[in-house]
Amino acid sequence: MTRARLAAAVVAGLLGGAGLVATSAAPAAAASCDKDKTTYVNEEPQALQRLNARFAWTLATGRGVTVAVVDSGVEAKNAHLGPVLVGGRSFVPDLGARGDAVGHGTAIAGQIAARPVKGSGVIGLAPDARILPVRVFYADDEQSRSAGVGPRPDRIAAGIRYAADQGAKVINVSMSTPSDDSRLRDSVAYATKKGSLVVASAGNRNVSENKSDGPRYPAAYPQAVAVAAVDTADQVGEGSIHGPHVDVAAPGTRILTTFYAAGDCLLEEEAESTSFATAYVSAAAAMLAERFPGEGPAGWKHRLEATASRDQRDTRDDSAGWGLIQPYEALTALTDGSVSGPVAPGATRPPVVAAPATRLDLTPASDPRAPERTAATWWSLLGVSALVALALGGVLRPGRRRAAT
Template structure:
């Protein structure tokens, strides 16, 4: 396959006069990825092998779980996705939810729940989940961006609320802003109260005007899951925003997924994208929602964090958070708070108790049996003396002289 990458472009919209929301732009098509020509790739996405998907599918496939893709829409004409879609709403004037001029939302949806298609190896990590398309932006060219149809916090917030009202258990938001916005914050809290887990991008440095590390929203809100991206060596690169908000990481490079209405395409062959990493975490969360429906958003988030792969089990860092998600481990782990790592919902972190330093008391203590010991010593000496005296007496006593004839 010829090399294909996701075009790094900023899609921005003003919040008041300062904040910017960023999302990746349309996938750039190479010779084998023509959005006007259907092409299938007969190989399984590499990320599924790294995430041990087939073992996870023995326990859950996302059946019965709705995942909302709050994004640029989802292309219903893609054969992988048509059967997966349910409902849909657009918050962009004059556009429906089941279309995608950018290709971004369609790629995300394919990672989550692409259905098998003859001649293609592409399949979603939660292949039986349903996809609820929620369109919150359209930005295919400069004219459309200047017309105010790029991603805006008010539309993203409205999309999150709508997804929660429609019963989506998982809400994928592959967008971010460095500004804490009350509408976004309230929408995440609202969704959580309704039983939905919001999974969002930790931020991409290459498509953000603010390239500094630090919190990105809605990912940084405490109820949400903030996702960083790893490369093919499972390392978080500099393209992924770092910060205390990062919860977990997932594959974000060499993403084989759905491409417009045209089948399949390999995206991001070089740089990692948190947009795509977010999709795989959303799919993992969908598996958890099927297997553990009673645990709710906080329980699903805890499973993702507690079972993530990391070098030190009891610590996180600002690049990968608690580590690389592990779907099968998340589906099988005991999360009773006994393991090291993040604190389980409803539990409190046990305080670390440092034992006092041991000290040696050198104060003299009288021996209550000293007298007895002294007497015993003297009697022993007297006994020994007597024995010596007897022995010497026997040696020195003169013998009797024998008479002679």
């Protein structure tokens, strides 16, 4: 098995020092994962098995749907991704969208829509979707941050708007900041009005300077889908930020996906990553956009939430939100309000009204044949009395005396 573990966090200062933007990290090349040497892993990603991908593919594969990856760029030279990319733009000066210095965006794109390649088992959850690469940062090292080419809210917001204008139905943002930024907020609202669903990372504790639980943006905006990460046991660990903003969860550990231009690599073997979990939710959303194009962003979000697996069907929690996504169930569920969980768009949950208390009436019901029954009872009693009298008369009758002899 080809393996690599994630490097240190991508943490960049925001414009004006308002907060921090964080991604997971750039995939670091381990000894068995060399970005300068193409290697394929002939094994299907474990996450696809856990998400019952093959059942979902009988209904949708993301065909005709464009997913924007607002990230570090996407490496077009990776054989899984070359045929997938459409258009693209870089908001980083002097760089194109179809390149990736840190491998983060390339890994995300592969999870969403990697095409099959001979000798490799890697494939995306929405293998017929298209990828629109939107490059909003170059790298995460100190030199890049000082040069202003790290992740920044203004560029992320511009990337979201661009993706919506290009017709992307799903916009993947595997980055987060604890600061509510008006540019990010407005960009998510703009994308929603254009018919795009923004899917974003709920935040990673291990790569953020602010390790406290609480909302992360743009995930926390109400129109977006905020994604937590689960481990191989489908449990949300402490590495994933918890909070009221979390909507759903998806696999974020042991992610087998595309690696730079070098084929495949296994990433995040230990700690779960919400960046990678976000990619799987974006892919599921693309499948929903194919099957239910008329439902729009709010409808797709509701399907993801309502059909997610959880212990209590009517409640969410701050770690996994409404639970682990179930693509097949989301593709087949009825949205008539019969599914327990979040309220469907445009609907209101009916109030629970207690049944009115009623006093138990112990008054006997009237019997219309009561007179007849009473008469019959008296005749029965008279008959019984007569029989008793006759019987007693026989017993008490004096015997005849015998004549004396």
